Amino acid sequence: xxxxxxxxxxxxxxxxxxxxxxxxxxxxxxxxxxxxxxxxxxxxxxxxxxxxxxxxxxxxxxxxxxxxxxxxxxxxxxxxxxxxxxxxxxxxxxxxxxxxxxxxxxxxxxxxxxxxxxxxxxxxxxxxxxxxxxxxxxxxxxxxxxxxxxxxxxxxxxxxxxxxxxxxxxxxxxxxxxxxxxxxxxxxxxxxxxxxxxxxxxxxxxxxxxxxxxxxxxxxxxxxxxxxxxxxxxxxxxxxxxxxxxxxxxxxxxxxxxxxxxxxxxxxxxxxxxxxxxxxxxxxxxxxxxxxxxxxxxxxxxxxxxxxxxxxxxxxxxxxxxxxxxxxxxxxxxxxxxxxxxxxxxxxxxxxxxxxxxxxxxxxxxxxxxxxxxxxxxxxxxxxxxxxxxxxxxxxxxxxxxxxxxxxxxxxxxxxxxxxxxxxxxxxxxxxxxxxxxxxxxxxxxxxxxxxxxxxxxxxxxxxxxxxxxxxxxxxxxxxxxxxxxxxxxxxxxxxxxxxxxxxxxxxxxxxxxxxxxxxxxxxxxxxxxxxxxxxxxxxxxxxxxxxxxxxxxxxxxxxxxxxxxxxxxxxxxxxxxxxxxxxxxxxxxxxxxxxxxxxxxxxxxxxxxxxxxxxxxxxxxxxxxxxxxxxxxxxxxxxxxxxxxxxxxxxxxxxxxxxxxxxxxxxxxxxxxxxxxxxxxxxxxxxxxxxxxxxxxxxxxxxxxxxxxxxxxxxxxxxxxxxxxxxxxxxxxxxxxxxxxxxxxxxxxxxxxxxxxxxxxxxxxxxxxxxxxxxxxxxxxxx
Amino acid sequence: xxxxxxxxxxxxxxxxxxxxxxxxxxxxxxxxxxxxxxxxxxxxxxxxxxxxxxxxxxxxxxxxxxxxxxxxxxxxxxxxxxxxxxxxxxxxxxxxxxxxxxxxxxxxxxxxxxxxxxxxxxxxxxxxxxxxxxxxxxxxxxxxxxxxxx
Numbered sequence: 026x027x028x029x030x031x032x033x034x035x036x037x038x039x040x041x042x043x044x045x046x047x048x049x050x051x052x053x054x055x056x057x058x059x060x061x062x063x064x065x066x067x068x069x070x071x072x073x074x075x076x077x078x079x080x081x082x083x084x085x086x087x088x089x090x091x092x093x094x095x096x097x098x099x100x101x102x103x104x105x106x107x108x109x110x111x112x113x114x115x116x117x118x119x120x121x122x123x124x125x126x127x128x129x130x131x132x133x134x135x136x137x138x139x140x141x142x143x144x145x146x147x148x149x150x151x152x153x154x155x156x157x158x159x160x161x162x163x164x165x166x167x168x169x170x171x172x173x174x175x176x177x178x179x180x181x182x183x184x185x186x187x188x189x190x191x192x193x194x195x196x197x198x199x200x201x202x203x204x205x206x207x208x209x210x211x212x213x214x215x216x217x218x219x220x221x222x223x224x225x226x227x228x229x230x231x232x233x234x235x236x237x238x239x240x241x242x243x244x245x246x247x248x249x250x251x252x253x254x255x256x257x258x259x260x261x262x263x264x265x266x267x268x269x270x271x272x273x274x275x276x277x278x279x280x281x282x283x284x285x286x287x288x289x290x291x292x293x294x295x296x297x298x299x300x301x302x303x304x305x306x307x308x309x310x311x312x313x314x315x316x317x318x319x320x321x322x323x324x325x326x327x328x329x330x331x332x333x334x335x336x337x338x339x340x341x342x343x344x345x346x347x348x349x350x351x352x353x354x355x356x357x358x359x360x361x362x363x364x365x366x367x368x369x370x371x372x373x374x375x376x377x378x379x380x381x382x383x384x385x386x387x388x389x390x391x392x393x394x395x396x397x398x399x400x401x402x403x404x405x406x407x408x409x410x411x412x413x414x415x416x417x418x419x420x421x422x423x424x425x426x427x428x429x430x431x432x433x434x435x436x437x438x439x440x441x442x443x444x445x446x447x448x449x450x451x452x453x454x455x456x457x458x459x460x461x462x463x464x465x466x467x468x469x470x471x472x473x474x475x476x477x478x479x480x481x482x483x484x485x486x487x488x489x490x491x492x493x494x495x496x497x498x499x500x501x502x503x504x505x506x507x508x509x510x511x512x513x514x515x516x517x518x519x520x521x522x523x524x525x526x527x528x529x530x531x532x533x534x535x536x537x538x539x540x541x542x543x544x545x546x547x548x549x550x551x552x553x554x555x556x557x558x559x560x561x562x563x564x565x566x567x568x569x570x571x572x573x574x575x576x577x578x579x580x581x582x583x584x585x586x587x588x589x590x591x592x593x594x595x596x597x598x599x600x601x602x603x604x605x606x607x608x609x610x611x612x613x614x615x616x617x618x619x620x621x622x623x624x625x626x627x628x629x630x631x632x633x634x635x636x637x638x639x640x641x642x643x644x645x646x647x648x649x650x651x652x653x654x655x656x657x658x659x660x661x662x663x664x665x666x667x668x669x670x671x672x673x674x675x676x677x678x679x680x681x682x683x684x685x686x687x688x689x690x691x692x693x694x695x696x697x698x699x700x701x702x703x704x705x706x707x708x709x710x711x712x713x714x715x716x717x718x719x720x721x722x723x724x725x726x727x728x729x730x731x732x733x734x735x736x737x738x739x740x741x742x743x744x745x746x747x748x749x750x751x752x753x754x755x756x757x758x759x760x761x762x763x764x765x766x767x768x769x770x771x772x773x774x775x776x777x778x779x780x781x782x783x784x785x786x787x788x789x790x791x792x793x794x795x796x797x798x799x800x801x802x803x804x805x806x807x808x809x
Numbered sequence: 810x811x812x813x814x815x816x817x818x819x820x821x822x823x824x825x826x827x828x829x830x831x832x833x834x835x836x837x838x839x840x841x842x843x844x845x846x847x848x849x850x851x852x853x854x855x856x857x858x859x860x861x862x863x864x865x866x867x868x869x870x871x872x873x874x875x876x877x878x879x880x881x882x883x884x885x886x887x888x889x890x891x892x893x894x895x896x897x898x899x900x901x902x903x904x905x906x907x908x909x910x911x912x913x914x915x916x917x918x919x920x921x922x923x924x925x926x927x928x929x930x931x932x933x934x935x936x937x938x939x940x941x942x943x944x945x946x947x948x949x950x951x952x953x954x955x956x957x958x959x
Contacts, residue, residue, distance in 0.1 A: 332917065334909035341898055343877055351877060351898050361910075452907055456814050456914075456929060458921070463932035503816065503931040503939065544861060545871060550816075579874035581858065581896055587816035588891035590880070593858040596869030624862045636862060636869040655871075663816050664891040683859075690857065715889030722848025722884045732851055734900030738876065741898065748902035 073251075074428065075194045079168045083161060083389050083416070085317055085409045086145040091214070095311040108300060108312040109405065112141055112150050115296030119289040120152035123221055126288070128281035130527065131201070131224030134492045135519045139293060140406075141313070142167060142218040149217075149313045151406035156516045158198050159222055160406040161393030162386055165196020166252040167206060167218055180254055184210045187256030187287060191228060192249045193387050194428060198515075199435050200246055201226055201235030205286035207256070209297060211306045217313060219293045221286040226489035229273040230433055232643040233478020233488020238346035238574040239642035240380040240433030247433070248272055256287060274478060274488040321409035327401060328413060329363040330459055336449045337749065339371075340441050343580035345379040346434055346640030348782045351580065351737070352381075352423060353745025354438070356445035358453065367392065367446070369418040371751025373744030374771060375426040378778045381576075382426035383438035385418055391439040392416075394515050395446035399468075400454070401461045419771045423744075434574050440470045443514055444583060447500075448660075451586050466500035466507065466553060466586035466660035468514045471575040473595055473639065473656045475561055479569035482532045491559070492522035493656065496539070498554035501547065501589060501662035506672070507554030509541065510656055533563035533571075533646075536605065537618050542655045544683050546676075548690050549589025549661020550668050555681060556595070556656025558620050562605050563646045570645045571652050573597055578638035582657060589661030596636045597654055598624050603632040604649025620653040666692050666711045670702040736766070744777070810918055812925045813941050814909070817885070817892045818843055822915050830941075834887030842905045844883055847892060849903070852880040854896075875899075 054062065088096070119139035123132050131137065138155035140148050146167030148160045170188055174180040188206045193199055204222040208215045228235040230247030240246050248269070255265045261283060270276035301309045340354040355371030375382045393411050397404060404410055418425040424438040448467045454460055473496075478488030496510035513519055524535050537560035547553025563569040576582060577594055584591040598620055608629060609616045615628070627634050639654065646652065673693040676682045678700045687693050692714045694706035723731070737743035737755060742764075744756050755768050758775045767774065798805055810822045817830045820839045827836035827843040836846030853875050860870035881895040881903055895903055918925060931937035 332909055333913035334907065337904050337906050339897075339904050341878075341896070343874075349874075349877070452815060455816075456812050456925065458923065458925075458928035458930070460930065460932040463934065463937050502937070504936050542861065542871070544859060548857065578869050580878040580898075581854070581873055584896045585894050588883075588893055590857055590894055591896055593861075593871045594869070594873045594878075596862060596867070596871060598862065598867075598869075621861050624867065634866070636867040638869060666891070685859065718850065718882070718884045718889040718891065719848060719886060722850045722882070722886070724886075725845045725847055725849055728849040728851075729902070732849075732900065733902045737901070738899055741877070743898065749905055 073173050076169060076172065079165055079172065080194075080196065080384070080386055083386075083408070084412045085147045085321065086143075088314060088318070089145060092143070092310060092314040095307040096314060098307055098311070100311050100315050104304065104308060105312040105315055108304060108309065109150060109316055111296070111300050113153055115293045116141060116150060116152040117154065118296065119221060119293040120154050122289040122292060123223055123285055126285045127223055128278045128285070129223055129225045130489050130492060130522065131226055132282065132285070134495060134522045136224035136516055137222060139221045139289060140219070141293070141297070142220070143313045143317060144215045144217060144310075146171065146218060147317050147408040149316050149405070149407060154518045156198065156224075156394070157397045157406050158390040158394040158515055160397060160408060161411055162196050162198055162390040163204065163206070163220055163222065164408050165386060166190045166204065169195055170206070170252050174252070174254070182208055182215065183258055184208070185256070185259035186254055187290070188252045189255045189283070190250045190252040192251060193384050193432060193435060195251050196386050198387055198390050198439070199236065200230075200248065200432070201228055203228075203250070203282070203286075205256070205283070205290050206252070207290045207294065209294060211301070216306060216310050217297070219290050219297065221289045223282055223286060225278065225282055227273050227275040227278060227478075227487070232476070232572055233274055233570075234476035234490050234572070235488070236436070236476065236490075236574050237433035238380055238572060238640045240431040241378040243429060243431050245433060246431055255283070261287065274486050277485070278487075316405055317407050317409045320405055320407040321412045323404065324401070324410055325363040325413045327461075328360060328365045331360045331453050331457055333361050335359045336452045338445055338449045340444060341580050342381070342437060342441065342576050342582070343578065344576035344638050344640050345376055345381055345779060346437070346574060346576065347379060347642070348742075348779065349579050349638055350742035350744060350779075352376075354424060354441035354445060355746055355751055356449065358446070358449045360453065363413065364415070365413065366415045366417060369416070369422070369424055371746035371754070372419070372422040372424050374754055374756055374774050374777050375421050375423045375430045376744070376777050376779060377430055380431050380433035381435070381437040382423045382430040382432045383435035384432060385416075385420075385425040387435050387439040388424045388442035389416060391443035391515070392446050395443045395450070398517060399447045399462055399465065400450050403461055421771055436472060437576060440514065444468070444470045447514070448584065448586070464503040466502070466547065466549065466551075466589055466662040467583040467591070468500045469497040469553075469556065469583055469592060469657045469659050470514055471497075471577050471582050471595070471639070471657055472513070473556070473573070473575050473654055475559070475652065475654070476572045476574060477531065477533065477570065478643065480566050481530060482565050483530070487531065491524070491527070491535070491561075492520070493559055495519040495521050496557060496656045498547070498556045498592070498657060498659040500583075500586070500659035501549050501551035501553045503662060504551070506552045507547070507659040509555045510539065510557050511554055532566035532569055533561050536560045536562055536651070540619060541681060542620070543680055544686050545593050545655055545658055546682060547583070547585055547590055547592050547658040547661035548665050548686070549585055550663025550665065551589070551661065552668070552676075553585075553589075553592065553659030553661050555658050556592075558653065558655040560618055560620065560651055560653045562649050562651050564606050564648045568645070570643045571641070572643045573639045573641040573654060575639040577657060583660045585660040586662045588664040590665070591660050592658040595639060595655050595657050597639050597641055597652070598634070598636050599653070600629060600632040600634055600651040601647070602650070603629045604647075605629070605651050606649045608649075620655065623651070623653070665690050666714055670704070670707050674700045674702050736768075810915075810925065812914060812918060813929050814907070815892075817890055820909065820911070820914065822911070822918070825911055829885040829887055829890065829892070831890045832885060832888035834885050836885070839909070840911050842908065844893070844903055844905070846886070847883040848886050850882045850884065852882050854878050854880050
């Protein structure tokens with residue numbers, strides 16, 4: 026329940042007003058009486074939760090009187106450009122300070138941003154490196170601070186103050202990111218804000234690393250920092266710092282990175298001071314505002330250049346990270362003139378005891394990531410880049426989750442927001458002669474990596490993750506293959522870091538790192554960038570564990586483009602009950618490891634070999650037990666039968682694809698000794714393959730008659746609209762009598778919660794025992 | 810005027826029809842869903858994304874689960890080119906993925922006054938230059954097109 030002074034509540038607390046009773050016969054309040062009521066409500070607000078008026082808006086504010094005054098004195102575009110470039114330099118300097126000095130693994134690989142804002146909190150410019158998504162999100166906490174803390178006598182905003190926050194309900198990409206937001210004053214007036222935000226990882230959640238796949242309530246998600254003042258007049262408050270350190274697994278990290286962020290922001294402020302000294306306050310303020318407004322105008326112009334029409338793209342996610350389900354992320358993008366509308370209706374409901382839900386603001390931030398990194402990467406990273414785009418979404422869907430939904434692994438929903446816009450844009454921009462980015466197949470969209478935690482070899486308690494989430498395969502381009510393991514969708518310059526450096530600090534090794542998995546490719550005329558595998562095992566620690574937090578083990582998480590195929594699915598594989606270090610110490614020849622070989626040959630006697638989906642809750646790793654995963658591939662582009670046969674032969678020779686794929690998918694014939702393509706036989710095979718398609722394909726309408734069903738398969742736990750009609754959602758909810766499928770509009774759906782998977786498993790096993798007892802005539806008397 | 814709308818689809822504004830870029834096969838009304846003019850096949854995804862781990866031993870093998878995921882393949886009835894794929898749950902209706910405002914498209918291109926097959930490209934960068942002219946100008950003799958095959 027969100028209770029603010031401005032939002033009527035139904036729980037009899039802060040927002041109740043005298044006129045809510047049914048059959049009310051009371052007189053309307055006079056203006057004076059209403060003023061008293063408002064004053065009373067202001068003074069007795071129980072809890073200042075996230076403010077819907079702030080949180081639902083991604084538009085920039087209107088120009089303030091002061092900004093108008095500054096702009097009216099004349100704007101020299103050359104000077105504005107010069108200010109912008111100096112700001113970019115200052116922000117990059119701050120960024121590099123965070124990257125070089127940050128303690129969090131995320132800081133080391135560049136998962137952070139620095140930014141400057143207008144006084145009202147619109148992002149004007151972001152560091153050139155880092156996570157662009159923040160340009161759509163960090164106006165929320167500033168607006169909250171301005172609305173609730175600026176005139177609050179117990180808080181206030183003064184020069185040298187700094188505010189921290191992490192909770193995405195108040196505006197963030199996700200709860201692992203912690204910000205330091207500081208105002209810039211001139212003559213007693215706030216004229217701008219500067220902030221640094223770092224993916225800190227550990228945040229005291231129910232599992233280490235800050236992104237728990239196992240959270241079942243919002244209170245499992247870790248720190249719930251609404252924006253509050255932690256730096257007063259330049260001094261870090263030790264009492265609040267201690268509280269934060271006490272709330273997380275890694276108190277050293279909490280302190281270190283707070284200091285890093287404060288230092289970086291102060292350095293940026295120094296640079297801003299020198300710019301203002303040179304150009305004057307009014308020119309500086311005008312430059313910030315003009316940049317925001319210019320970007321909005323340019324975005325409108327770019328939208329108007331796109332063809333009018335609607336592009337739809339549906340995604341299906343196969344996991345709650347505890348069990349396999351299918352939940353839909355629906356998206357229709359409509360362009361009409363200079364207006365764009367993104368309609369997410371039809372998306373599945375929030376699941377109130379699973380971690381996959383995301384607040385809408387986080388989904389929007391990843392849409393911004395698509396817009397500013399994959400549509401129009403040349404634009405300044407401003408809040409206004411999304412201002413002209415309307416977003417329609419139903420609250421209480423998993424991509425627009427309510428206050429009470431857990432969102433520990435909200436990236437599952439928000440990254441779908443990225444993919445929706447990134448994928449749709451290939452169709453939207455294809456016929457547009459004016460392009461600012463290449464036509465591209467879908468980027469891989471899962472953070473396939475290991476999160477870890479426990480006690481290190483140095484006795485420190487830690488929790489964080491491997492940088493390999495940054496090894497996402499790039500989508501194929503229209504004119505060349507996608508790049509292997511190139512970068513995460515959210516941060517083009519993030520790298521996979523120096524694992525050997527990490528191993529100095531944590532008690533596990535990547536026994537296999539960055540080995541391409543054969544056939545793990547988005548096939549197409551141009552293939553998607555491939556993913557690699559990694560095998561980890563811990564040793565020499567009293568307590569250690571791993572977890573994984575992604576989906577896509579049963580349903581491919583990205584599709585192809587224009588006839589290309591999507592990515593494979595990716596499993597988690599484990600070998601327990603052995604110590605690989607002991608084995609390879611005795612016989613180093615056993616070190617020739619790959620997931621395929623280990624799992625298929627099962628070479629280690631006594632090992633327990635298992636696979637699972639990629640939602641592994643924190644799992645205690647005994648010495649030498651192996652955990653194996655692989656990155657996924659970007660989507661393929663174009664018809665596989667158009668792929669250059671020589672490129673297929675090269676992939677074969679390098680072991681990137683198997684002979685079976687080369688023949689059955691790509692239709693290539695070659696000499697197995699020399700890898701020389703038999704052009705004639707290939708032409709014939711491809712001709713035959715096309716003829717086979719024509720023979721087996723059914724005319725569309727006839728196909729629909731045989732294929733389309735009125736509802737999802739009976740045993741599939743399916744959530745979301747079925748087909749293009751997005752009015753009603755299908756869902757399975759669990760009643761006293763077991764699972765029951767319902768179909769209703771979002772406001773009429775029951776609350777969706779899933780049963781404990783262990784109970785489900787035990788129940789099935791008990792049923793099986795009773796079945797066997799009956800079969801064999803064994804009578805067992807049990808007490809309940 | 811013929812506008813390339815995807816790698817394999819054009820809209821002919823004179824006839825207001827969708828056509829295959831490779832063989833010029835008619836695929837239906839440009840104001841409607843091009844998929845209605847295609848041949849469709851319900852592909853078992855394990856035939857494309859084949860198991861890497863032994864499916865006899867393991868549930869999760871790198872291959873999608875066909876009870877969760879199907880791949881709809883949309884073919885041109887004229888030349889058999891795979892125009893599009895779509896990943897859906899079994900029985901889920903295919904998505905109408907593109908609907909264009911043809912009047913607006915015509916107005917835009919008339920105003921531009923340029924030839925679509927000359928000015929449309931794959932984006933910034935030398936490599937991304939796309940020459941659509943051969944396919945568009947020679948749809949009856951498509952052997953010269955970049956997509957030509959026998």
